[in-house]
Structure formats: structure tokens, C-alpha cells
Amino acid sequence: MQTHFTIDCVIYSFNEGKLQVLLTERNEYPYKDWWALPGFFVDKNEEMEGAVKRILYEHTGLKDIFMEQLGAFAGVKRHPQGRILTVAFSTIVKYDDVKSKIKPMTSYMRQASWFPVTALPELAFDHHQIIQQSLQKLKNNIHYSTAVYEFLPEKFTLTQLQQVYEAILGKELDKRNFRKKIANDGFLKELQEVQKGVSYRAARLYKFDKRKFQKHVGVE
Amino acid sequence: MQTHFTIDCVIYSFNEGKLQVLLTERNEYPYKDWWALPGFFVDKNEEMEGAVKRILYEHTGLKDIFMEQLGAFAGVKRHPQGRILTVAFSTIVKYDDVKSKIKPMTSYMRQASWFPVTALPELAFDHHQIIQQSLQKLKNNIHYSTAVYEFLPEKFTLTQLQQVYEAILGKELDKRNFRKKIANDGFLKELQEVQKGVSYRAARLYKFDKRKFQKHVGVE
DNA sequence: TCAAAAGTGTTAAACATACACCCATGG
DNA sequence: CCATGGGTGTATGTTTAACACTTTTGA
Structure with a gap:
């Protein structure tokens, strides 16, 4: 058939x-x-x-x-x-x-x-x-995949990252707890660079570091 | 096509x-x-x-x-x-x-x-x-599904349940920690009944209680 | 100087892990 | 009385969740 x-x-x-x-x-x-x-x-x-x-x-x-x-x-x-x-x-x-x-x-x-x-x-x-x-x-799968980073430009702020998490999960997250978790995971690379063109305190930019992620997950 | x-x-x-x-x-x-x-x-x-x-x-x-x-x-x-x-x-x-x-x-x-x-x-x-x-x-999915219970008869011992977990995960588990986790989850029903026909201390039998499981997982 | 968002710590509770001995039973 | 598996507790580290104020910046 x-x-x-x-x-x-x-x-x-x-x-x-x-x-x-x-x-x-x-x-x-x-x-x-x-x-x-x-x-x-x-x-x-x-x-x-x-x-x-x-x-x-x-x-x-x-x-x-x-x-x-x-x-x-x-x-x-x-x-x-x-x-x-x-x-x-x-x-x-x-x-x-x-x-x-x-x-x-x-x-x-x-x-x-x-x-x-x-x-x-x-x-x-x-x-x-x-x-x-x-x-x-x-x-x-949000915590086990690199999906969230696909939504963002190469360089992004932690607030942007948090917004992606919130949009996917459909609920608000605590800023401090979120940052602790991300820091703890340790697969972001902190850049010596900040946002531009905003009319308030500029946020630090980060990159997703694929190598660190793969080590963390245990690549096969 | x-x-x-x-x-x-x-x-x-x-x-x-x-x-x-x-x-x-x-x-x-x-x-x-x-x-x-x-x-x-x-x-x-x-x-x-x-x-x-x-x-x-x-x-x-x-x-x-x-x-x-x-x-x-x-x-x-x-x-x-x-x-x-x-x-x-x-x-x-x-x-x-x-x-x-x-x-x-x-x-x-x-x-x-x-x-x-x-x-x-x-x-x-x-x-x-x-x-x-x-x-x-x-x-x-082992922790989020009822799959393990599908392997077992209606009445089973905790050791049998542990063996199913071990066979799926491909590794050994600590007996006390396993029992603590199961007890903590709380969706087994302890029966007033023990194993028969074994030449050593008979183990208590349990049933899987679907209702309790669904409450736990948060049924939609 | 104000508005807006960035950034930052502590505490309590829940959960995961490591570990060893006595108990009950049938043969 | 012995062999076999059943059954149990404690201590430690890790993870989660709740919660509010000060700092920096550009306009």
C-alpha cells in the first residue's frame, strides 16, 4: 500500500x-x-x-x-x-x-x-x-539542547536569553536564579563588550560556547 | 509522490x-x-x-x-x-x-x-x-513515564522494580536510595501480602497506583 | 535628576548520593 | 544453623526557590 x-x-x-x-x-x-x-x-x-x-x-x-x-x-x-x-x-x-x-x-x-x-x-x-x-x-528539552541559542544573535545579553526561556516556557523566571543557573552551567563566554544604543545602563554581552556545552553534556 | x-x-x-x-x-x-x-x-x-x-x-x-x-x-x-x-x-x-x-x-x-x-x-x-x-x-523518560510498570506483573516486589530500572539504565542502583525515591514519589500501594514460594525471607508486594501517579505528574 | 534596566547574596527546603549492618525465612 | 535476599538511617553535598535593593547610564 x-x-x-x-x-x-x-x-x-x-x-x-x-x-x-x-x-x-x-x-x-x-x-x-x-x-x-x-x-x-x-x-x-x-x-x-x-x-x-x-x-x-x-x-x-x-x-x-x-x-x-x-x-x-x-x-x-x-x-x-x-x-x-x-x-x-x-x-x-x-x-x-x-x-x-x-x-x-x-x-x-x-x-x-x-x-x-x-x-x-x-x-x-x-x-x-x-x-x-x-x-x-x-x-x-529546553535545558538539554542548544535550541535557545538558535533564537539569538551571536552576541546577546543575559536578559535577552532569559526572555527566550520565558517565551518558551510561558512563565516568568527570577532574574537572580536564572543568572546563577546559567553561570553554573558555564557554557557561556563572557565578552569584553557591552550593548550599544540603549538609553540606560548597557548590559554585558555573551556568546554561546559550543565546546563547553559538549563537554558538559558528555559528547559521544 | x-x-x-x-x-x-x-x-x-x-x-x-x-x-x-x-x-x-x-x-x-x-x-x-x-x-x-x-x-x-x-x-x-x-x-x-x-x-x-x-x-x-x-x-x-x-x-x-x-x-x-x-x-x-x-x-x-x-x-x-x-x-x-x-x-x-x-x-x-x-x-x-x-x-x-x-x-x-x-x-x-x-x-x-x-x-x-x-x-x-x-x-x-x-x-x-x-x-x-x-x-x-x-x-x-524513565522517571516521567509509567513504562517500568508495564514490564511487571500487577503485584511486584521493590527488588523486581529496581531490576527493571537497572536493566533499562544499564547500571546498578543503590538499594536504599532507590527505595527512598520510590517511597518519596508515593505512587505505589503497599499490599498486605508477600511473595510466595521463595526459600528466603519473603518480600512485600506492591501495586502501581495510577491515580496517585497522575496527581503527581499533574494531569492535564 | 530621572527613568530604565543591570547587576548582585542569603537562606531554607528538597533532593541526590554514599555507605553497612541486622532481620526473617525456608531448607 | 546457614544461606539468601529483605529491609532500614544518617550525614553530606547539590540543587532549587523565594525574595529586594543598589548601580550604571543616557537623555
């Missing part, structure tokens, strides 16, 4: 203090005019991971981004035309890197736009479920 | 102090005579979850077992005849419930047999990779 095979991509970014997801407005039936996750059919002989990269590229112009499989969604009724198995992936991009590049490159969708995860529109297919499952995983 | 669609099932049990996986010996090409995970094609109009149950049933005679999706494996080269997308699931059964029922119910495989995860034979396709990924997940 054969099935159609697509991938759907949950693309996150962080902007205006909020965790955002990139959605596209469909220009084709079914679900014409609905918002949906960016997703397409996988080509014959195309590796799944390659398909994710291709779609990410077609939507954002970006390459070489961290991405992770969430799982397969294969409900017989998830698509009105019969089973279309989709494998969902999630990806994180830096909002500023991407904002000028976001535009539909196929006529299948009318526009692409960011939505805060706390204020999603009604979505096509089972895409709401996919996002919720993905979000849950992001929360669960 | 369409692809063949199978599911593969990682079926665990606990026996002789070891974590075991059920494998089948293939009687068909490709990989004739190799050991592989139990797996089959999903039927048209069959829900994926239904297919897992069906295959589990065909191999073990069991129904209504906890099962969880691991993810999709879709490499173009994972099957010699071209892409066959498989979605892997994992499942836990009680060895004693199952041991008399295990037998091939299709001529596609010659026999089914348990192997300790520490001594697996060479496996067909990418099944070794699937098992390793599944094992990792089992370890990661």
Missing part, C-alpha cells in the same frame, strides 16, 4: 518578546485561504532531511539550520483527499536574519507571516495539533 | 534480569534469514495506531498495550527496493503473559524470539539504529 508523503515544518523565531511560528496562507484547495504550516510533498528519491532543507529554503532563504524530527502524522482523515502522511520537523531561525527574505516563492500560498504561539489563527489540517506537540517538546 | 508505508515495532520485555527485544527471523527476501523488528505494511484506510495494534496482536496475542511513536525513518536507501517509509513504535509487554503466545502467524517470518538488548544479532535494514534510538528515549 502506498501513501502520499509530505513534510511540514514548524519554524520558530523570537520577536517582540514572543515566541513566533511562521505560517503560510494557502492559495489552493483544500483549505484555500486558511493559514497552515509551510509544507510540501517530498520528491521521489529525495531524502526526507533534504526535503526539509529545501522547503525551509524556499520559504526563508536560509540554509544549514538546526532541525529536528517531531514525528509522523498519518491519520486517514487528516486530509480531505485521503491519507497524506506528513512528517513534522521543527526549526529555529533568527528573526532579524530572516525578516527581509520571507516571501512565498510558489503560488500555492499567498503570503507567509509570523504569529505568536499564544495567538494562532485557526489552522488547516491537524496543524494546530502538530504545533502543540512541537511546543511541548521544545519546553521539555 | 507516493511511498510504501510500513510500521516497525520495538517490543520490550523483562526476563532473566535483562531488558529484551522481540525480533523475528525473516523468511522472505530481502534480508531472508536475517533478524529484524516485527513490522508490516499499513493497509489502505487503516489508521497507523490501528496497524501497530494489529501487528502487536499478530505477534503476541496481546491487546491494549501502552505504545508510543518513536518517529519516521524514510531513507531512500534503507530498503533495497527503494524508499519504504517506516514509522517506528515502541511497546512493552509482560514476559510471562506473552511467552506461550509468541509464534509467527504469517509465513513471512520463520520464528520470533527475545534477545537481550545487550546482545543483539546483526539486524536487517536500519533496525539496529531504530532500536538504539528507542532505547535512548526509554532511558530519558
Whole structure:
């Protein structure tokens, strides 16, 4: 037995203090005019991971981004035309890197736009479920993955980092406890450099140090 | 574009102090005579979850077992005849419930047999990779899931429970610390009953109390 | 000098780890 | 009476959580 095979991509970014997801407005039936996750059919002989990269590229112009499989969604009724198995992936991009590049490159969708995860529109297919499952995983793994750093520029302040944590977890954190934890983890590199262009005390900048992280986690 | 669609099932049990996986010996090409995970094609109009149950049933005679999706494996080269997308699931059964029922119910495989995860034979396709990924997940979630109790009979001793933990984690645990942790979690029900038929001091029996567990985890 | 955000320590409670001996039972 | 596994407590270090004020800076 054969099935159609697509991938759907949950693309996150962080902007205006909020965790955002990139959605596209469909220009084709079914679900014409609905918002949906960016997703397409996988080509014959195309590796799944390659398909994710291709779609990410077609939507954002970006390459070489961290991405992770969430799982397969294969409900017989998830698509009105019969089973279309989709494998969902999630990806994180830096909002500023991407904002000028976001535009539909196929006529299948009318526009692409960011939505805060706390204020999603009604979505096509089972895409709401996919996002919720993905979000849950992001929360669960926040302390064991490098995901938070994917949201931030290379150099960032501790307050920015804390805001990303808060947006993902959906709750406020204590500043002192947060800084203690981060300091204790010890995989940030403190720079001899501070923020510029702010009208208040400038915060120190930090970098994520991948080497220290890998030592900490116990690389295999 | 369409692809063949199978599911593969990682079926665990606990026996002789070891974590075991059920494998089948293939009687068909490709990989004739190799050991592989139990797996089959999903039927048209069959829900994926239904297919897992069906295959589990065909191999073990069991129904209504906890099962969880691991993810999709879709490499173009994972099957010699071209892409066959498989979605892997994992499942836990009680060895004693199952041991008399295990037998091939299709001529596609010659026999089914348990192997300790520490001594697996060479496996067909990418099944070794699937098992390793599944094992990792089992370890990661051991404290947050009810999986360990799926390995045990309704009434069990604390030593049996500890052995399951040890088999999954692949390391020894301190008896006192383990008991403190379990007591502290507080979702076991102590029975007024002890082991029978042992030639040493009989151990107290316990039950897993699902209600208490759900309160503890914070059910949603 | 004011507004805004940066930066900083202490205490209490919960939890994890290391470690060794006596007890109850059946044979 | 002995072999076997059952059962128990203490001390130490680590992690988490709660909580508020002073400092720096640019406008």
C-alpha cells in the first residue's frame, strides 16, 4: 500500500518578546485561504532531511539550520483527499536574519507571516495539533539542547536569553536564579563588550560556547 | 509522490534480569534469514495506531498495550527496493503473559524470539539504529513515564522494580536510595501480602497506583 | 535628576548520593 | 544453623526557590 508523503515544518523565531511560528496562507484547495504550516510533498528519491532543507529554503532563504524530527502524522482523515502522511520537523531561525527574505516563492500560498504561539489563527489540517506537540517538546528539552541559542544573535545579553526561556516556557523566571543557573552551567563566554544604543545602563554581552556545552553534556 | 508505508515495532520485555527485544527471523527476501523488528505494511484506510495494534496482536496475542511513536525513518536507501517509509513504535509487554503466545502467524517470518538488548544479532535494514534510538528515549523518560510498570506483573516486589530500572539504565542502583525515591514519589500501594514460594525471607508486594501517579505528574 | 534596566547574596527546603549492618525465612 | 535476599538511617553535598535593593547610564 502506498501513501502520499509530505513534510511540514514548524519554524520558530523570537520577536517582540514572543515566541513566533511562521505560517503560510494557502492559495489552493483544500483549505484555500486558511493559514497552515509551510509544507510540501517530498520528491521521489529525495531524502526526507533534504526535503526539509529545501522547503525551509524556499520559504526563508536560509540554509544549514538546526532541525529536528517531531514525528509522523498519518491519520486517514487528516486530509480531505485521503491519507497524506506528513512528517513534522521543527526549526529555529533568527528573526532579524530572516525578516527581509520571507516571501512565498510558489503560488500555492499567498503570503507567509509570523504569529505568536499564544495567538494562532485557526489552522488547516491537524496543524494546530502538530504545533502543540512541537511546543511541548521544545519546553521539555529546553535545558538539554542548544535550541535557545538558535533564537539569538551571536552576541546577546543575559536578559535577552532569559526572555527566550520565558517565551518558551510561558512563565516568568527570577532574574537572580536564572543568572546563577546559567553561570553554573558555564557554557557561556563572557565578552569584553557591552550593548550599544540603549538609553540606560548597557548590559554585558555573551556568546554561546559550543565546546563547553559538549563537554558538559558528555559528547559521544 | 507516493511511498510504501510500513510500521516497525520495538517490543520490550523483562526476563532473566535483562531488558529484551522481540525480533523475528525473516523468511522472505530481502534480508531472508536475517533478524529484524516485527513490522508490516499499513493497509489502505487503516489508521497507523490501528496497524501497530494489529501487528502487536499478530505477534503476541496481546491487546491494549501502552505504545508510543518513536518517529519516521524514510531513507531512500534503507530498503533495497527503494524508499519504504517506516514509522517506528515502541511497546512493552509482560514476559510471562506473552511467552506461550509468541509464534509467527504469517509465513513471512520463520520464528520470533527475545534477545537481550545487550546482545543483539546483526539486524536487517536500519533496525539496529531504530532500536538504539528507542532505547535512548526509554532511558530519558524513565522517571516521567509509567513504562517500568508495564514490564511487571500487577503485584511486584521493590527488588523486581529496581531490576527493571537497572536493566533499562544499564547500571546498578543503590538499594536504599532507590527505595527512598520510590517511597518519596508515593505512587505505589503497599499490599498486605508477600511473595510466595521463595526459600528466603519473603518480600512485600506492591501495586502501581495510577491515580496517585497522575496527581503527581499533574494531569492535564 | 530621572527613568530604565543591570547587576548582585542569603537562606531554607528538597533532593541526590554514599555507605553497612541486622532481620526473617525456608531448607 | 546457614544461606539468601529483605529491609532500614544518617550525614553530606547539590540543587532549587523565594525574595529586594543598589548601580550604571543616557537623555
